[in-house]
Amino acid sequence: MLAMAVSTRARADTAAAPTSPAAPQQFARLGDLRLESGAVIHDCQLGYRTLGTLNAARDNAILVPTWHTGTSGQLLEVLGPQGLFDPAPYFVILVDALGNGVSCSPSNSASQHGKAFPAFTIRDMVASQHRLLTEQLGLHHLRAVVGYSMGGMQTLQWTVSHPRFMDAAVAIAATPRLSSYDLLFWRTAEQAIVTDAAFAGGDYQRNPPLPLFQMVFALNATSPDFRQHKTTPAEFDKFLRETVAPDPEAPDANDNLAQIRALLSQDIGAGPGGPPGLEQAATRVRARVHLINARQDQLVNPRAAQTLAPMLHARLTLLDSECGHFAIQCDMASIRAAVEMALKPEVGSVPEAISKPRSAGIAVTPK
Template sequence: MFARRFSATLCALAIASIAYGAAPQQQFAKMGDLQLESKATINDCAIGYRTIGALNADKSNAILFTTWHTGTSRDAIGMLQSGALFDPAPWYVIVVDALGNGVSCSPSNSKTQPGTAFPQFSVRDMVESQHKLLTEKLGINHLHAVMGYSMGGMQTFQWAASYPGFMDVAIPIAGTPRLTSSDMLFLRIVEKSVVDEPAYAGGRYTKNPPLPMYNLLFAMNFDSPAHRSARTAPKDFEKFYRESMASDPDGTDANNSLWQIRAILGHDIAQGGKIEDAAARIKAHVYPINAAQDHLVNPAPSITFARLRKEEATILDTDCGHGALRCAMPAMKAVVEKALR
């Protein structure tokens, strides 16, 4: 879900992917004025995306990959090389930049609705914008698969709920069909850490503010206690603490991060109704992958969802918490490759 630490985890993969071959070109689709489910409108919205591979004649090999919290399509490329999450060679992979990530239309790059004037969007709006991109701009009316990590996994669940027959397979990784109270508690505290930071200035800052409490909250919760205790000796704690608290000068815009966090806070594919009903409407095969010790996204709803559908959730036995990718890539790859067959 959360890019600062997750993108650091992917740094080696991203570097390897660029060495493997030039990163696919950043592309943009001009969507015009994008109406949101709230009836608010994002003016002159552009959706960013990158593609890998070639679409076959019957358009049956298309895969949509969705980005995590503040992650970008460029960040995601490292996950999509042979030997990483899956081998993209047989597929036409569309990696789409989610609303608010600073590449697609966002508080940080809007000319007419900058900063706090930018409308609040939802995870459902992210999916709707991607559906418009595929159908209206790319001429794709069916996908073999949708997948994504963290907030990308939430978008994957929402894709399956919003467009039950649009894909054959949905693979939400470290996602959830709806938030638990523990997920909400964490996110509300993160939200508060941003808005209470004096340098945030109510979102009207002129320089991206340092967010020390925001960074520390992710440092505490991104890994499991066992992982952190094993990897950081007490003698090294002060160094770890200082590095965790420090802000990246080139890091994500604070409003972008906050708008996506608020979108996640509203995530529920059943929209307050019964998850059983939402699960029953989905026609795609759904293969959730979660980590047992994830302290950012509780795996319980994904497990329940799979049981309702008599499908299998993969629960990774690793102490890496939300960053299970760095510890369990071979196990994830095996599940993803099997699901894509």
């Protein structure tokens, strides 16, 4: 989920990213954005990039939301013929989620700066993206929504908030709701930020390095086996120094915290006027859903996705490598094959509401 940005440190620790295509940063002015809480983000701009051309039938558009603290520019790094999917046949919209430092965020708001920025949710992210598509780009249907980590959480929320808007949804390393283990990890990460003296209650003058947060994140980003194979005890002190060293590319701490709090409350079976529980949420879904999870993911536990899959008649791909949440860096070929399969048009209509659970199709990719 989150884990966020596939950072420069993470890339150095795992495999190289594919070559990225080029697309300029753009912004959609949404004005005042009313949130589900009733609060308002003033003068909200949503960042996005586009790749390719919308075809005459207007049926080749794919939305890709960002992961936690990720940017649309970083999404470019994981697309291409050797990336998550080849964007060439599609009109791809890469959208900067609320609070990522590019779209309206605590760090860039003039009137609601820092801790004064209103709390938002994953559902608010999806609502802002819906406005971008319908009001700014004139799109009212998508071939698919594809997301990784927190982008996958947004993808799953899309299927419930706007069930007929897309033909397919591909959620990678994501969950429909946080498990108790996820809550424990992200509450710990939250505390590692707010209790840091340099964070200064959100009133810092310089972005704090947050060494404890970096350690907590590194602890769960991959599996124990991965860390032991990658770092010998003799190399550990060097690894730790590099992990906690100030990173000029690190996301703003208030932005980081705001997005953590958004994902902490996420549950596709909850929300104002929403259905109570996964089973009821599943009855709203009309898209074909493909879930891709890693068994050893310690940032986003895969069990809730496995529970949801049969409710949706969804295909489930389980990755069995030791790379954990960063399977996107270690198992890209397996993930790409699953995504490309999901993007193929299906003969017949999209699924109607699911009345009874049944077994999902499960593909297990070994080490």
